[in-house]
Amino acid sequence: MIKITKKKHLEMILQNIPSHPNPKVEFEQYSTPSSIASDVLWNAYTLGDIYNMDIVDLGCGTGIFSIGSIFLGANSVLGIDIDDESLEMAQNVSKHIGISTEKMDSLHFFQGNVNNLKKIKDLDISGFSNDKVDTLIQNPPFGSQEKAKNGADRRFIDFACENSEVIYSFHMASTHDFIVNYFEDLGAKITHEFYYNFPLKKIYKFHTQESRNVGVIVFRVETF
Numbered sequence: 001m002i003k004i005t006k007k008k009h010l011e012m013i014l015q016n017i018p019s020h021p022n023p024k025v026e027f028e029q030y031s032t033p034s035s036i037a038s039d040v041l042w043n044a045y046t047l048g049d050i051y052n053m054d055i056v057d058l059g060c061g062t063g064i065f066s067i068g069s070i071f072l073g074a075n076s077v078l079g080i081d082i083d084d085e086s087l088e089m090a091q092n093v094s095k096h097i098g099i100s101t102e103k104m105d106s107l108h109f110f111q112g113n114v115n116n117l118k119k120i121k122d123l124d125i126s127g128f129s130n131d132k133v134d135t136l137i138q139n140p141p142f143g144s145q146e147k148a149k150n151g152a153d154r155r156f157i158d159f160a161c162e163n164s165e166v167i168y169s170f171h172m173a174s175t176h177d178f179i180v181n182y183f184e185d186l187g188a189k190i191t192h193e194f195y196y197n198f199p200l201k202k203i204y205k206f207h208t209q210e211s212r213n214v215g216v217i218v219f220r221v222e223t224f
Contacts, residue, residue, distance in 0.1 A: 001100040004071050011038035013071060017064045017093055021085050032064055032139055032170075036196050040168060040218055041068045043194060044135065047220070049166050050074055053134035054127055056120060056164060058156060063090030063109070065137045070094075070103050076127030078120070079109045087111055114155050120163045132223070136164035140171075154182065161186045165224045170198075173215035183221055192220035 004010050011034050019031035044050050051073040057066040060079030067090075069077045081087050087109050094107055108125050120128050140156035153171060160167045161183070171179045173195060183190055198216040 001103060002071070002098055007038055007042040010042060010068060010071060011035055013097065014038055014064055014068055016097055017062055017067060018089060020061055020083070021089050030198075030200055031061060033199060034064070036198065036216075037064045037068060039196070040137070040194065041065065041072060043192070044137070044168055044220075045072045047192070049135045049168075049220075054078075054130070056080065056128075056133050056136040058114065058136055058138040058160065059140055060090060060109070061086045061139075063094060065139075066090065066107060066109070067094055067097060067099070069137075070099055070107050074106070076106045077108065078123075078125055078128055078133075079107075080112050080114075080117070081109075082111065082113045084111055114152075114159050117159060132162075133164050135166045135168070136160045137168045138170065140169070153179075157182060157186070160221075161188050161223050165222065167219070167221040167223065169219050169221060171217055171219065173217045176217055179217075179219065183219065187223070189222045190219050191222055194218040194220075 002013070014034035014037050041050065050069055052075050055069045055074045055077045057069070057077065057079040060066050060081045063079050066077045066079035079090060091109050094104065099107065106127065110123060110125065120133060121130060138156050138160055140153040157169065160169065180190060194217065196216045196218070197213040199213055
């Protein structure tokens with residue numbers, strides 16, 4: 001398996017991971033660009049949150065953070081998503097992208113709804129038997145569309161705080177103060193903030209522009 005020594009190398013690998021095969025507006029599915037995913041993962045890696053760690057990728061889609069974590073030396077990775085079509089693509093891509101046989105045994109994908117999940121350890125998946133995993137990465141619905149379910153991002157945050165020691169969580173920059181207060185009310189501590197222009201491409205019928213950028217913030221959060 002290729003050893004990643006530079007962020008650019010990681011981005012080049014992640015460029016091979018396709019977008020959602022059939023984006024569903026009710027899940028507010030927007031694929032994370034490889035440039036943003038590689039930057040988030042590289043920051044997490046340099047902060048000691050990836051290598052030799054047990055990682056959960058919540059709302060994993062086609063697996064860009066799951067696969068990237070494996071290439072950066074994660075001990076075990078679990079991708080969770082509600083959408084079976086995206087999970088099937090994630091599984092297929094992971095088999096053909098250059099992951100070693102040994103590391104493939106450490107990469108798992110699970111279909112699940114965050115509303116119904118309680119504890120990751122209860123899923124009985126190898127490598128995830130502790131009360132909390134080391135790191136959880138999540139890109140919950142932004143809540144930017146009328147058809148998106150209200151409060152979905154808060155359910156992701158609740159689950160993340162209950163199941164992980166360190167969280168990397170995507171949110172619209174305009175919700176900064178609310179998200180900060182929400183994490184702090186749960187007893188969590190925000191240590192870093194990373195800002196991005198996230199492209200929302202024309203993938204749904206109600207879109208009127210080919211693409212528009214929205215300001216996104218990724219919080220690094222500690223719960224221990």
